[in-house]
Amino acid sequence: MAWVWLHRFGSPPYFYRVARRLVPWFAWPALLLCLGGLIGGLVFAPPDFRQGEGFRIIYVHAPAAWLSLMTYVVMALSAAVGLIWRMNVAHAVAASCPKIGASFTAVALATGMLWGRPMWGTFWVWDPRLTSELLLLFLYLSYIALRSAFDDVARADRASAVLAIVGVIDVPIIHYSVIWWNSLHQAPSVLRFGAPTIAPSMLYPLLMMLVGFTCFFAAVMLTRARAELLRRERTAQWIVEALDADQGGPSRGGGRTEQSAASAW
Amino acid sequence: MNELSGEALHLWRGEHHVLRGVSFAVGGGHCLQVTGANGAGKTTLLRAVCRLVPLDSGQIFWRGADQAANLEAFHAELSYLGHENALKGELTAAENLRFATRMRRDVEPGEIRAALERCAVAESADIITRRLSAGQRRRVALARLLLTRASLWVLDEPTSNLDQRGQALLSELLGAHLEQGGVAVVATHQSLNLPQSKICPLALQ
């Protein structure tokens, strides 16, 4: 039963259509949840006992950091599926993740640095979280660089899939080694956030932002994956039919706008 | 009973549909001669037969069994000669051959020399291959074919760099191989000087 579902999803036309229908279901909740989370976090949540107002940046920093990691996992999983079952759709999903992930990582780094600045006086601190994020950024960059080094898309897919799988196994090791390293040297830490001591009024906006960011990721990833599929299968017959359906009727030139809008970034 | 067959082989390289439903069958004692213009996919087909390149669809059968089922056993019976000679420049001809043989089985005394003599490069045995001429290197590669004792020979442009006598040698070796019931797949522009009955032509567009 699961195999049937997986293979249905692996069919490019099916994925293309279903993804289009799913995007609004993620995009709107993302917008509403993020708005709600920001209002709750910036306006309603009380200031932190020790850090004052500055801690509020966590409402952007923590979800961004979480998503940067989750994107890598999604990328590695879909790359593995593409490698094992030779599914073009899975490779297209994997190809659309790294830039999103790198952006989340950059946001996490930037917000982390902004957070640390008022407290420590410098922009960069060898905090375990920030250091892990930096290394994750390097992993994303190396993935992107490896992909672009191959001319043949299929080989780029497979080689970067191997790298993604190796990376996803190494990421926890890197993370724990950095924490270990940091604990020995007592470097200052940006995040001192004891989970059991979070007040509900602080926690709920954080969770809203987390879910909102995740929906945002899903919406953007599905859109990029559709654009990626268009690019890969542009000579296939189903593209013409799908674009006609998108335009709501047979028209040749109209297909262009869909493609350029989807691949705008 | 040695037989190699391929059914409806398809392969894409990027957007280029290189192998378009290629099918063939060649039995023991016969040679599949693959012809076609440059870029038609001869090398790709040969590498697909060796499973160096995965096929997008279609199957290849060796001795009636699907080749993909036991690749290692299939490779043990196969010997591939590509555009490159697969010789390390810093090793002598004899050392290269000794290594190639040891990857498959133990070396029997004297057989390296004998193979080199058969291919008329015995005098190059102890010269490092970087100092040999292109023709001599090709002959050493042919000697490697003999030593592998493979049932299936896959040869990609074997005559390149070979002079008249070299090409005659190749025809002799091929003929002897087919005589013993072996199968060969050869991509070449040139005539193989084998009896017509032994050749199955396959022209790629």
Add this chain to the structure above:
Amino acid sequence: MTTARNPALPASAATRSLSAAAWALVQRDLRIALRRSGDTLQPVGFFVVVTTLFPLGLDPQVSLLRDIAPAALWVGALLASLLALDLLFREDAQDGTLEQLALCGVPFTGLMIAKTAVHWMLTGLPLVLVAPLLAGTLGAPAGALPAILLALLLGTVSLSFIGAIGAGLTMGVKRSGSLLALVVLPLAVPVLIFGARATEQAIAGESSSAALYLLGAMAVLTATLSPWAVGAAVRIGLE
């Protein structure tokens, strides 16, 4: 000539044992490395030069040198290991010998382990042998040596196995020097952290067993998992 005729072709060939084939491969690669001694000694020379450059960039007080010794040794080891990696597969890919390895009917993963082991013998092992001299120039006390050498031994094994993955992935890419570094270095960070920590503790006279155990665990992990990735990467590169 009858003496050179093939014996009757066997109906089915028995496949060669992995250990015999791997041993043949190791011997071949070592023989080639010996004949190309200039190339083979480069990583060690690089290691020596880079590590001794650190003190030149600093005020050569022994106390300061001891502080940077772990970092200098390990960054040097990392970079030296990178240097030899590019050659690991590229040449074999270009002269056709690599695809012959994929075609000889022996498990390819096992052959990848053999090639990585040779890389370690030619890069990691010499580093370990040269390290005592360098540790001295960096102000490390003699008592720290056993731990430092053990750390380098274990760490270079991990570096070889991690690096082999990068070498396999970038095998067919032209001008891939910096790409190889970009791929390998982030993955090798844990080795750097654990190795430098072990060295630091040894120099300070403390017990470095925790870090050494972690290094050992990394070595075992990479040795078991990376050959799969290397084999997959090389096969993709051969297509």
